[in-house]
Amino acid sequence: MTETGLARRPGTPRGHRYRLGVMGGTFDPIHHGHLVAASEVASRFGLDEVVFVPTGVPWQKKHRDVSTAEDRYLMTTIATASNPRFTVSRVDIERGGDTYTVDTLKDLRAERGDDVDLFFITGADALAQILTWRGADELFELAHFVGVTRPGVELHSPAVGHLPPDKITLMEVPALAISSTACRARTQEGEPIWYLVPDGIVQYIAKRGLYAHPGDPSDAS
Ligand SMILES: Nc1ncnc2c1ncn2[C@@H]1O[C@H](COP(=O)(O)OP(=O)(O)OP(=O)(O)O)[C@@H](O)[C@H]1O
Numbered sequence: 139m140t141e142t143g144l145a146r147r148p149g150t151p152r153g154h155r156y157r158l159g160v161m162g163g164t165f166d167p168i169h170h171g172h173l174v175a176a177s178e179v180a181s182r183f184g185l186d187e188v189v190f191v192p193t194g195v196p197w198q199k200k201h202r203d204v205s206t207a208e209d210r211y212l213m214t215t216i217a218t219a220s221n222p223r224f225t226v227s228r229v230d231i232e233r234g235g236d237t238y239t240v241d242t243l244k245d246l247r248a249e250r251g252d253d254v255d256l257f258f259i260t261g262a263d264a265l266a267q268i269l270t271w272r273g274a275d276e277l278f279e280l281a282h283f284v285g286v287t288r289p290g291v292e293l294h295s296p297a298v299g300h301l302p303p304d305k306i307t308l309m310e311v312p313a314l315a316i317s318s319t320a321c322r323a324r325t326q327e328g329e330p331i332w333y334l335v336p337d338g339i340v341q342y343i344a345k346r347g348l349y350a351h352p353g354d355p356s357d358a359s
Pocket residue numbers: 162163164165166170171172175259260261262263264265286287288289314315316317318319320
């Protein structure tokens with residue numbers, strides 16, 4: 139696990155362009171749907187690394203309380219620690235203010251250099267919203283976008299039809315009907331979240347008392 143990412147892989151052929159997946163999310167909490175999506179896209183696209191980027195302030199989620207950036211960052215670190223290709227970045231947290239993907243991608247480009255290809259990984263629900271994101275027209279110059287299936291969400295939605303076809307790939311991944319909202323609600327109701335999230339996340343949530351009481355971030359209405 140590194141903050142600045144992995145060095146070029148040993149044995150990588152000369153001239154190989156480093157392929158960096160970027161998995162942005164609020165991760166409140168991170169769950170196996172996120173991890174499977176990242177793993178599947180890494181396999182399909184031969185990614186050298188997937189960097190998970192917890193949002194600073196997710197401006198489209200302001201209607202509810204969100205756990206602190208540090209709790210979400212630590213959960214993301216714990217959940218990805220066992221995979222040598224998964225790393226975590228604090229760029230969105232350190233920048234401060236509302237989080238915009240256009241800034242995330244520019245910061246990662248500046249940090250990693252020009253000989254890196256960026257692949258932004260997103261669920262079909264988020265991809266369908268992309269035209270509402272800040273600087274939407276610029277996004278497709280910064281990265282290739284990979285939209286993955288998510289139960290209950292149409293992969294080929296009309297909104298996705300408006301996106302530049304050469305800049306996006308739609309991809310089926312094993313369906314995991316897990317959401318952070320459901321994990322928070324289950325915790326608040328005293329129901330188990332074992333096997334929906336990595337074991338360390340169950341323990342972290344219990345230790346920190348996240349989502350447990352009305353008025354806490356689990357109070358998602
Ligand atoms: N089960 C899943 N399968 C595939 N993609 C997912 C899944 N859950 C989340 N994603 C994608 O992961 C990214 C980050 O998601 P996010 O952190 O908002 O999780 P979430 O479960 O959607 O959270 P919430 O329920 O709080 O809205 C988004 O692009 C989202 O579409």
